[in-house]
Amino acid sequence: MYGKTWLGIVAVAVLTFSSMHGAFAAETIRLGVPGAHSGDLAGYGVPAYNAAQLVVDEVNAKGGINGKKIEIIAQDDQCKPELGTNAATKLLADNVDVVMGHTCSGATKAALPLYTDKKIVVVSPSATSPELTQSGSFPLFFRTTPSDDAQGKLGADFVVQHLKAKKVAILHDKGDYGKGYAQFVKEFIEKSGTDTKIVFFDGLTPGGVDYTPIIQKIARSGADTIVFGGYYPEASKLVTIMQSRKMKVNFVSEDGVKTEAFLKLAGKAGEGVYASSSRDYSDLPMTKAAVAAHEKKFSSAPGQFFMQAYAATQAIVNALEKTGSTDSQAIAKALRTEYVDTTIGKIRFDEKGDTVGAEFVMFQVVNGKFVEVPFKRAQ
Amino acid sequence: MADIDWHYFLELLVSGVTKGCIYALIALGYTMVYGIIELINFAHGEVYMLGAFTGLIVAGVLGVMGFPETGILLIGGVVAVIYCSAYGFTVEKIAYKPLRNATRLSPLISAIGMSIFLQNYVRIAQTQDFLRYPNLIPDFAFLEPISDILRPSGFVIIVTSSLVMAVLTLFIKYTRLGKAMRATAQNRKMAMLLGIDSDRIISATFIIGSALAAVGGVLIASHTQQINFNIGFLAGIKAFTAAVLGGIGSIPGAMLGGIVLGCCESFAAGYLSSDYEDMFAFAILILILIFRPSGLLGKAKVQKV
Amino acid sequence: MRGVVRSFLVSLWFMALTFPIVVIKVSSLDGSIGWRWENAVGIGIGVFVVSFIWRALLVRRGAMTPREADLEWLFTWLEVERNQRIAKAVGLFIGCNVPVLFLVSVGGWKGFLTSLHALEVGTVAALVLAHFGMILGGGALRGKQRGAVAVQWVRQTAASPLGRKGAVVALMAFVLPLPFFMDMYQVNIISSALIWIMLGLGLNIVVGQAGLLVLGYVAFYAVGAYTYAIGNLHFGNEYIGFWTFLPIGGLLAMLAGVLLSFPVLRLRGDYLAIVTLGFGEIVRVVLEGGSLSLNPILSLLPTSVVQALPASFQNTLDLGGPAGIGGIPYPGFFGMKLSMDDSIRLVYFVALGLTIITIIAVSRLRDSRLGRSWAALREDEIACEAMGINKVTAKLSAFALGACWAGFGGVLFAAKTSFINPSSFTFMESALILSVVVLGGLDSIIGVALGACVLILLPEYLRSLNEYRMLIFGASMVLMMVFRPQGLLPAKAIKRTMPVVTEPPMNEKAGAA
CATH class of the missing domain: 3.40.50.2300 (Response regulator)
Structure with a gap:
């Protein structure tokens, strides 16, 4: 008797499955x-x-x-x-x-x-x-x-031509996105033939508890500009530490940072940060x-x-x-x-x-908003 | 470099100690649990993350209700501690208690599963984005002269964690429960024979460990001012490393291990390269274990046959 | 009714526990607070039901008595055979259909249909089998004969050599033509699972057989994968390819295993675990760093050999860093030009072949002199030394052999994905490989294979759940451990006792043997 009940259940189950399968094909x-x-x-x-x-x-x-x-x-x-x-x-x-x-x-x-x-x-x-x-x-x-090289070129040109930086510290998050960008910025700055020097090139561990030692090391290197390749959580941690140390250094980054979330996370510390991205529409x-x-x-x-x-x-x-x-x-x-x-x-x-x-243009955080920086690249 | 830049050294030392205090707070939970049931509680890092989240949510609710900032920090901290204790207690009851008599590795896997579960639980119930943690720590005027060395949040972290660790040490040393915990850690069977309820002791261990992690979570979130569901993983691994470095099972060992690890990382980043910061931390761990196979303060167990 | 009260209290506890995370939502938009009370209600009802099932299952597992679980009434009721049958029927019916209900409730009908589409081979078969299982179960319970006959048949077949051979042939007949009937996705994930079986069995040598807890096993896997990727970049041509690098990858991983084992020979238990974890992390950091100085090794080699090396090996070796290394070719097959689909099929066959070789090797190893010394080492280090087993050799060989299989797996992995970067070799991978071993059943070959299939295929089959998939994955890891702590298919302790000589005198027994 039980066997029959079960057979019934199985039959129903199998039938539902097959019928549902039939309903699946639709032109999309x-x-x-x-x-x-x-x-x-x-x-x-x-x-x-x-x-x-x-x-x-x-x-x-x-x-x-x-x-x-x-x-x-x-x-x-x-x-x-x-x-x-x-x-x-x-x-x-x-x-x-x-x-x-x-x-x-x-x-x-x-x-x-x-x-x-x-x-x-x-x-x-x-x-x-x-x-x-x-x-x-x-x-x-x-x-x-x-691509990383296009953005890296923009970043390097901006640092050399607009900011006229003398000593640049380059930092990345060891990811393929951040490190790729950082390497291209380094390459293009070196190729630019100006007296801009790279005084620091290093990576940080994303999600790390505290980046204070890295900022301290950069401060000690005397860099006037930091180029960061990576995403907004690390960037906002970095600028927060910089703010609490009252460091007045340019902070240049890329698309991974130009986001509303960065403004929210960094708050006041984010003021003055540069980030390149596609033009704002x-x-x-x-x-x-x-x-x-x-x-x-x-x-x-x-x-x-x-x-x-x-x-x-x-x-x-x-x-x-x-x-x-x-x-x-x-x-x-x-x-x-x-x-x-x-x-x-x-x-x-x-x-x-x-x-x-x-x-792709450069933005700067002004009063809690990303504002395009007027910057014409010399060819 | 001929002469040492002492100011720079001090900066690195202070940030190393700050980081180390956080590692130590989390490491205490690992080491206490390990001391009693010999389990590497991989879900412990997630409890720390839950602490930070609970703190944030409470702060959000209180902020809407218009509480003052210091009050929010304190209430948020207390609520986070209570909730994390409850989480620690529940996690133990669900994932480890049924495995009390199983092989040693089963609870380990259960812990890994728990860790994945808790991470995704927070991700789905809350968000995958990073959230801004409000800056609730006031600017202390007396820190102004040394603000480039010690930030207010760093100061609060060092003071609070020293205080918490001192209380814990006294608790373990002098209270009835603390003594019972030590007895259970030394020999569970013997302790049971002497009338100590080992289930209760294990629960208490989880509760205390989780409460410490919650303190760590709230403190570090106020320090870095951002959290997401994933922050527990790396901190958990680092804290576990610290616990082993100091000698797993030993409470002063966890504190020392945390601070040694924090300083190692800080000096590696400051003097060598932050690219290889983790590598130096682990290389030092391996070196120490080669020369002191039971960690810095661990007692070498003499295997009896 | 104390059970009901208890479940009610448990559900209250969970509602309170999950309250801040699940009910309150702080909007990332403007920091406003949202209240989601419906979630609390859901959790309350869910926990209330689950808590009964949880306790009943714990009682069945023997971790609780019915009294402790406040479920005496249930188990008293169950003492009647008829009630047992009803309970079993209800339980099985729910068990079979809960996944369906869940899929529907999470993804809606459409999500459920997509999942069915994905699981054609997997779920539908499992669900239908489960429904048949109910018939068999019902039948076995009623007559006990029908089920018993089936069980006995399986046992007998497994016991006789001919039966076992027959089973293997049947299995091969099922497995070999598989890639020609399935789509490339199924072939691909099954190849993944096969690689993980190899990794699991390799780690099982170290953890399961020798009892050394290793948490950085993925480092050896990475050594294998990078051997093929880098080797292919510099030396790869139509003659030197996958088949050359397979043994080289294995050997280099073995070397890494030996290197690691020297510092850890003195360490025990969890200290060993953390050092291996550190080793794994160091390897990953070096890979992320992107370059490896070869000078220490090169200085050992004669100058003529160094000069013969390509320029990229003269000083530092480029590891690709986080950008990884791409363009890794699929395994070659006698120089034939294969289409993409055929290449994926070939990966499957290579993985299958290597897995079979691994299984044979591992089972032979277990019964070898070395395998026995590992078992002795695992059971008691001191007694093992006292028995005259060289602890150093045993540990070294366990590390070397375990690592070797990770190396093979790594080479195959690189060939399969055609691109590798350090994100595939994190601590999480090490933890998952360990989970494969423990979840399947320590030291049990079939268990490890099953564990690998579950842990690799489960997240794939849960794909239709999208965002819930890792949540369920984590939860099922906990559940599987709690209800089967010894693993899904634990190894039977091999009992080989000396035959007890009772009545027959010695000479007669010798004659019989």
Whole structure:
């Protein structure tokens, strides 16, 4: 008697499974969003995922692209190469059409050969390693963030030409993003042929309890400018220590620091900090709407790389709309040729995959806000 | 360099001691638990993180209600201590107590699982972003002349942790519970035979250890002024290293180990390279253990057959 | 009813405990405070239910008596066989369907469907099997014969050499064609799991067999991976590739193991653990630092050899730093040009082959003279020395052999991901490898294999839960340990006693043997 009951249950269970499986197939465009959604770098991957959701919600609310809704398939890679390949193969197995993501250069480098083999277009909001675009081995890779050498060149020019620094201390967080930037700044300052000297080059452990000794060492080196490659939590710790020691030294950093979170974390200590990033379009209605939508849906301010990810998703959506297909070559061609209005400006991508149109400029914190510094580079 | 720059040396020493005090506060929890049940409590770093978070949340609530800053710091600290004690107690009941008679490694893995769980619990329930910790420590006027050496928060850290450690030492030495704890650490079976409830002692150990971690959490968060769900991991590993350095199981050892480790890191960063700061810390640990296999203050156990 | 009161109190306790973190939310936007009371209610109800199950399971495991758990009424009720059957049925039914309910409640129907899609092979099979398990369980409980027959059959098969061979053949017949039926993702994560089986078995030599707690095992893994990556960068060509670097990686890792074991020979227990942890961290910091001075080694070599080395080996060696090293080729297969999919399949077969070799080697080692001396070392160091076993040799060889497998695993890992950087070799990885060993069952080969599959495949199969996946992963590690402290499939203590001579006289027994 019991056996029969069980058979019944099994039958019902199996039937439900199979019926649910049938309901699964629907005509959608599949957008893969891999990135660091958990782990210690989640703060840089989750904002990109949020941005993708907002853009896709908006597009779907308008009826999708040519009648097809976009479906997001998110995969977590914790910024680890091996999980990057797992996420990539998972997305490929799920038949994604386009990919917006991989947060870190490391995971991107591990995953790109797989996407390239399957001819999938990848647009990353935050992978900055120069070789990704410059090696030429990944023709379908694009990014909405400048490569380390472009940003490093801007930083070096700014330090040498605008700040006219004599003694520079360069500090990085030992990550691929921060150290890459720091190394390029060092290289370009050395190449500049001016009397700007690098008096200090070292790394710090991200998440460390106290960075006072490092600041003390920099102070002792007599540097008048600190260039920091890394993210905002460490940067704000550094400037807080500098403030309490009443150190008057220029602090120059990059995109990883130019974020609202830095202003909040550093507070008054953040005043006067320089950070390079893409030109500010926060006055655009589109950008305002994006921020408002984020605050409404996630009840928090957008995080790091949100704008870049938003722009990347917009560019993808635009390319899909213009081509009307999900053919990778067509999408890539559209990304290279069609200008699109995004939250980081009117952009397209060059042959290598870097952004054209989004200008990267230097900002300074003035009265708790990032304000663009008028600075013309001498060629 | 021919002559030593004493001012610079002093700066490094003070920041090393500040850092060391935090390590010591967390290391005490490791060492006490280890002394009694021989378990490396990997979830201990997360308790420290929970302490910092609870402090922040209480400060947020009180801030909205309009309390004065020093009051917020004190109440936040007390609430954090109470909550962390409760967390320590609960974690022990869930993850370690059922494993009392299992092999030595099972609770270790359970602790690693607990650590992953607690991190993600805070990440999901709160946020993955860094949060600003309010600067609640007043600027002491008498510190003004030496402000480039000792910041107010550093001062509070050193004073509070010395005080806490002194109280702990007296507690362990003279109270009934402290004596019972020492007896249990020395020989659990014997202590049980003498009528000491070992379950109660273990709970008490976890509660005290977690309370110390909470103090560390609130102090360091006021010092660095930012927290996120991940801060417990690195601090936990460092504190564990400090506990072993001083001789695991020994309470003065944990304090000494913490300060030695903090100073090592500080001097390594100041005189050599902060790139390899962690490496020097661990290299010194290995060297010390080679020459003193039971740590600085640990007693060499004579294995009896 | 004391049980109900107790559960109620426990749930109150948890509601209070989780209150600040779960209910109050300080907005990162403007520091305003949000109150999420619904979460407190959820936790209260959840804990109330779970606390019953928790105590009942602890009683079943023998960690509590029904009296201590305030569940006497439940266990009195359970003494009746019919009630047992009902309970088992209800329990199994809930057990099988709770995951489904959970998936639905977290991800909604769509999330659940996506997860089904991901788990086609895994979950559906498991769920269906579990449902069948209920039938079998019900049947076994009723007649005891049907189940008993099945169990007996399995036992008999496992006992006879022919049966075991048959089982191996059947397993191989299942495993070998697998990559041709699954998508590349499944192949990829199974290759990962196979690499982790190798790592687990390697660490098991040190921790499980020799009883030396090592927390920096990932350092040896890194040595292997970087050997292949750097070697390929400087020497790689169509003849020198994966198959050359596989043994070299193993050997270099072995060397690292021997190097580490010298300073730690004197240390015991947790001091050993922390020194190995430090070693692991030092290796990672060096990798992050990006360069390694070779002068100490080069000064030992004759000048002619040094000059013959490529320029990049003359002074310092570039390790790539945090930017990592990319472009690592997949294993070659007799110079054939393989597509990406075939390469991933090949990685799977290489991983499978190496795992099989590892399993054979490890099981042979365990029964060898060396393996016995490790067991002696683990059980009692002093007695082991007194028995005339050379402690130094035993420890050295355990470290060397354990590290060697990490080296092989590392080379394969580098080939599989085609890019490596220091973020794959953190302390968390060491902790996970140790978890594989302990969770599966110390010193049990099948256990370690199962542990690796659970710990590597579980987070992958939980992917559809996205943000909850690490939370559940952590919780399941605790649960698995609490309810199976000896590991999922613990090793049976090998009992080889001298045959007790009772009645038959000596000469007769000799004749019989």
